[in-house]
Structure formats: structure tokens, C-alpha cells
Amino acid sequence: MSSSFRVPPVSPSDEIDVFALTQAVWQQKWLVMLAAAGVGLAAAVYAFVATPEYHVSSVLRPAAINELDALNRSDIYKLPPSAALKKVGASLESYDTRLGYFRENRKLFEEFERPGRTLEQSFEEFNADSIKLVLPDAKKADSLSAYIKLSMNYPKGMDGVAILNGLIAYAITLERQQIAQDMEVIVKNRLSEIEGKLDAARASYDNTKEAKIASLTEADTIRRAQLQDELKAIRAQLKTRRVNRMAQLNEAIGIAGSLGIRKPTTPSSLGESDRGGSSSMMRTEINNQQIPLYFMGVEALEAEKSALSRRKSDDFTEVRIAQIGKELQMLEANRQIEVLNQRKNEDLFLRDVEPLRAEEARLRHLNVDTSRIKLVTIDRLALEPLAPIKPRKVLIIALGMLLGGILGMGLAVSRYFFSLRKSSGEKMALSTVPVALEAPAFNGSSDRLDDRR
Template sequence: MSSSFRAPLNPSSDEIDLIALCHTLWRQKKLIVLVIALAGLIAAAYAFLATPEYQVSSVLRPAAINELDALNRSDVYNLPPGEALLRVGASLESYDTRLGFFRANQKLFEAFVRPGRTLEQSFEEFNRKSIDLVLPDPKKADSLSAYIKLQMNYPKGVDGVSILNGFIDYAIGIERQQIAADLSVIVKNRLNELNAKMLAARASYDTDKEAKIASLTESDVMRRAQLRDELKALRAQLKTQRMDRMAQLNESIGIAKSLGIRKPSTPSSLGDSDRSGASSTIRTEINNQAIPQYFMGFEALEAERSALLQRKSDDFTEGRIAQIAKELQLLESNRQIEVLNSRENEDIFLSGVEPIRTEEARLRNLNIDMSRLKLVAIDKQALEPLSPIFPKKPLVIGAGLIIGLVLGVILVLFRESLINRRGVFAARKPSPVAPAAVEEESRTAKVA
């Protein structure tokens, strides 16, 4: 600040005469004291009349491992304590979460609502100026564990403790609901996946069952066809054998008639038949050659031929035909196919589904009480502050007194400067009565 005031100079130097300056300030001490008192009064009035501003804070730390054990042991959702703390911190910092709490508790924020502003605009001012999230500095290792600090500044008349504690509970509740929703979706997806595996197992079972039934049916059809073919071949064979036998009989009958063999005989007896009058004898004939058929006599042979001509079926002559008939009758109905088709609960026959059923039963009976799930540990809750952070009354009054002192000194110096300037102008003005005296005074002023 420049001024035309000139303090008395020491004749031996160009420096300001501090003694003269101090005398000048001492002469105007009342004015300085008055300015100091006025500034102190204004500062005191501001300190006592300004709306006090308070600050509350709360500190969150990771929850104990046992608090999340039920969730982590479910093998569905894994949430370490550190990650849970970060998720809650992200929720506390979320604009949407803060706005939701602001809307749900409008009575607590009445002091922040201004006429002519929307609810969102009032919240924007509160969110920008009043609440702050503090995280530990990763470069500093002075903290023994991770933490999240939430602090809030609020004016007098606002229940800041309820707002901060309520907001933390609200954010934890929102995150708990989100975890519950995520858990529900994961369990539902896993159940759908297990259901798809069960459907695949049922489809595989149905395919195997149908393939087995088709295989058994095909095997039965093939076996019946083979048995029928064998039966047909056997009957044809038996018929051929009967016809061959009849041809042999016809031939033997003709030979027997030509030899006159009516009754069964032997070659030796045929040779003795020409001897007459001989006594009857008993002969034993040992011969390792087959006796020709015509020795049976044409009567026996004709009887056999007649029987063969009257025969309508040759089936009784072959035991295999009865066996084939038995097998064909057994093939009329496949009991294994009937049992497969008569199964009522086919799920018990599914293979490899025991782990699926076990996991499905475990997931359906999974019961985690999310309301008791403790995501974070509240290390320090917000408490009613003992004193405001603004204004600091001693600091404000002290600053006012110092400012008053500076203003008083400046005012005194400025007043003295004006007085000296007025005296210089009066000395330079010419006087008609004593021009010589005025000139001398002007010269003296110039020297000064």
C-alpha cells in the first residue's frame, strides 16, 4: 500500500525513524485500540453467531473369518473378508446407494433441502460437500489391517450421527441383499445345470432302453425265423426220408414176393426150406453182415408201407421238432421286454446320477440366514461430537484481534499521511502579507 506519509528521517541515514514512528503510533493508541476492539467484536460475533459445523466419522474393518464361514462353506459363493469390505466400501461410495438412502430418509435431510431445488439437486449438494470416503494409503504401512473410514460434516440442527450410522447400515443391507440375490441366481443356475444333466441321463437311459428293447426284439425275430427255417428244413428232410423209405419198401416187397418170403426169415432158413421131411431144428446164426430188408417178408413190408402212406405228419419221428416248437412258444413273449416296459420309476435305474442327486438335494436344502451375515466389522461407530470443527472460536477471535491491530496501524499511518500532506499543501500556498516568510517556509518544507 503506497502513501504520501513520510516518517521522520534520521539526518545521518535514509532509513525510517522507528522511534518517531513508534511515537506516532503511541499518540494514536486509542484509535488502534478502538479498531482492535471493533474487529475483535466482529470476530466474536461471527464466532458465536455463525452456524456451527460438526464432523462425525465411522471406521469399518474386515469381518472375522467365522462370520462368513457359512457362506464360504456352501461351495457356491466365495467371499473373503477383504473382498466383503471392498464391496461394502463400493456400496458406500455408490451414487445410487447414497441417493436411495437420501430418498428413503428425507426427514433426516430436511436441513439440506432448499426451496426451488429438486430432491436430486439437494442431494447433489449434500453428496459433494458433506460426506467423504477415506481409504488407507497403500504406500503407507502404518495400518495393521485394511479399513474404510466414512466421515461427514454437517451443520447444527442435523442429526449427523443418525445419518452416518443409518447410511452405513443401509449400504450393508443393500450389499447383503445383492449377495443374497447373487447367491439365489447361482443356486438357480446350478440347479438348472443339474436338471439338464438329469434330463440328459434320462434321455440316455431312454435311448439305451429303446436300443435294448429293439435289440431283444430283433434277436427274437431272428431266432423265430431261424427256428421256422430249421423246422421247415426238418419236415422236408423227414418227408424225403419217408419217401425214400417207401421206395426201399416197394423194392424189398418186390424181392420178397419173387422169393416167396411171406414171413420174416433168414438166409439160412431160406436155404433149408427146400428140405422136406426133416425134423425141426433150432439154429443159431452168427453173421456180422446186415440181413437184407426183403427177408422181413412182403407182408411185414407191405404193412410198413401202408402205414407210411397213411402218415399225415412226420413231426413225431424227430425229437428236435418238439424242441423247436417249445422254443417258438417261449419266443412268443419276451419277459425281459415286458419288465423293461412295466417299470414305473425309471429314475432309480439311471446310472451315474448319484452325485447329481446328492448335489441337487444339497442345493435345495441350502439355508443361509442372510439377515445374520456380517459383511464387515464396525470398528468405530459415529458418536455425538464434543465440539464443532467450525468455527474455532479462539482462533477466529484471535485472528480478528490481529486483523484489528493491522487495520488500526494502517489507519493511523494513513491518517498521519493525510495530515502531513494537508500541511505541505498549506505551506506551498502563497501569502500576500509576508511573501518572504512563505518562501522561507516553502524552502524549509522542500528541504524536509
């Protein structure tokens, strides 16, 4: 039995003929040139239609030491040049500083304002993309000095130079004002501290003065009481002495009367009178013993007794009483207390306050003109750029033509492979023919084989 079927077409070779491909692309060079010209033209249109973008920058460096000398010599606010540069840099980077500058100069930022946007939203667009702050890399040792670079990209129609220079001036002005406010607060705090110390010195002086007055008054009171007690004791002593003297006189009068002594006499004279001696004789008596009182005679003794009985005060008999009276009279008025109470300007008598007064006078007459302080040196101001940085027309056109050429070559290669596949398919269709095959015999089992089929 025989059967027929078609032989499957033989697949074309997967190898690419580079020479044939190159020839095919060269034959379609006009397509490549046309694509390159078209894309290049579109790139040229974009390059000339796009809004130009410009770039400006400014560099700040630390100020000279003499520029901050007046501020540092005030002994109130210490600000080295490096710290001043950092303060200005922090202000330039501050959101509040930029927003404040944006609000005060809205005419310069009309390009960023859009209908339906708030002021903060318009500022956010400007703040996020336009201004960049560049600091020196701390890891690099080749930087000769510290600096701060402020750069800005802006579209055509904006005054970027005025914006950048104005922002720097605005930040410096803000920092000067902040320094002035800080100094004012510091001076007020120091004056308050000095005033507190002076008040403490005044309170201490008042306490010392009152304590001294109290001490003087107490001492005078004690001394007065002591003198009065002494005076009273002396007078009592004198009175007792007078009474005792009168008792002695009474006793002596009795003895003199019993001896018949009327006039003052001596023991020797009394003995001679008893012997009846001549009265014209003069005697000299030397005796180291005290003559008894009754030898004064009754007349003298009674006269003394009468005088003592009539005495009203014995003060004149004691010198100490006069001295006590003098001291008591002096204690009636303490001149030191009077002088202490009559002081008008007691601040002159405060102790250890001369440095405080000198510091207070210095602070009150401190005159540091912060508006003239040069915090930083503007090493390079922002200048009007000579050409935009975007778009770069030549580069855009060249890239456009390059991309167009690549696109054209891709189209040419695609057309080549498409035509190649089409021609290969036609050849395979023509080469397909029927083939007859004779089935082998199976020894009388052909009917069975046909049935199985």
C-alpha cells in the same frame, strides 16, 4: 544583458527513519488499539452468530472368518471378509445407495431441503459436501489391517449421528439383500442345470431302452424266422426220407416175393431151408454186415409200407422238431421287453445321476439365513460430538484482533507519511528564491543575440 529564473526545489531524501516511524506509530497506539478492537469485535460477533458445525465418524473393519463360514460353506457364494468389506464400502460410496437412504429418511434431511429445489438437488448438496469415505493408503505399509472410515460434517440442528449410523446400517442391509438375491439366482440356475442334466439322462435312458427293445424284438424275429425255416427244412427232409423208405420197401417187397420170403428170415436160415435140414435145430448167426431189407419178408414189408402211406405227419420221428416248437413257443412273449415296458419309475434306472440328485436335494434344502450374516465389524460407531469443529471462536477472535492491529498500524503508517510529505512540501516552498544572471558580451553582436532570442 541579464535574465532571472527559479532554482528547482531540492527533493527530500528517500531514506526512511525507522526510529521516527516507530515513534509515530507509538504516538498513534490508540488508533491501532481501536482498529484491533473493532475488527476483533466483528470477528467475535461472527464467531458467536455463525451456525456451529459438528463432525462425526465411524470405522468399519473386516468381519471375523466364522461370521461368513455358513455362507462360504454353501459352495454357492464365496465371500472372504476383505471382499465383504469392499462390497459394503462400494455400497456406502454408491450414489444410488445414498439417494435411496435420503428418500427413505427425509425427516433427517430437512435441513438440506429448500423451496424450489427438487429432491435430487437437495440430495446433491448433502452428498457433495457432507459425507466423506476414507480408505487406507495402499502405499503405506504401517496399516495393520484394512478399514473404511466414514465421516460427516453437519450443521447444528441435524442428527448427524443417526444419519451416519443409519446410512451404514442401510448399506449393510442392502448388501445382505443383494447377497440373498444373488444366492437365489445362483441356486435357480444350478437347479435348472441339474434338471437339464437329468432330462438329458432321461432322454439317453429312453433312447437306450427303445434301442434295447428294438434289438430284442429284432433278435426274436430273426430267431423265430430261423426256427421256422429249420422246421420247414426238417419236415421236408422227413417227407423225403419217408418217400425214399417207401421206394426201398417196394423194391424189397419185389425181391422178397421173388424169393418166396413171406416171413422174416436170415441168409443162413434161408440156405438151410433149401437143404431140407431139421427144423428143430437152433442156430446162432454172427454177421457184421447189414442184412438186406427183403429178408424181412413180404408181410412185414407191406405192413411197414402201409403204415408209411397212412402217415400224415413225420414230426414225431424227429426230436429236433419238438425242440423247435418249444423255442417258438418261448419266442411268442419276450419277458424282458414286457418288464422294460412295465417300469413305472424309470428315474430309478438312470445311470450316473446319483451325484446330481444329491446336489439337487442339497440345493433344495439349503438354508442360509443371510439376514444374520455379519458382513463387516463396526469398529467404532458414530457418537455425539462434545464440541463443534466450526467456528473456532478463540482462533477467529484472535485472528480478527491480529488483522485489526495490522490494519491500525497500516493507518498509522499512512498518516505518518502523509504528514511527512506535507511538511516537506512547505519547507521546499519557503526555500525557493529568484537568482539574477548576467549574460556575457559577444563583441558587438549583442543586438544579434537579442534578435535570436
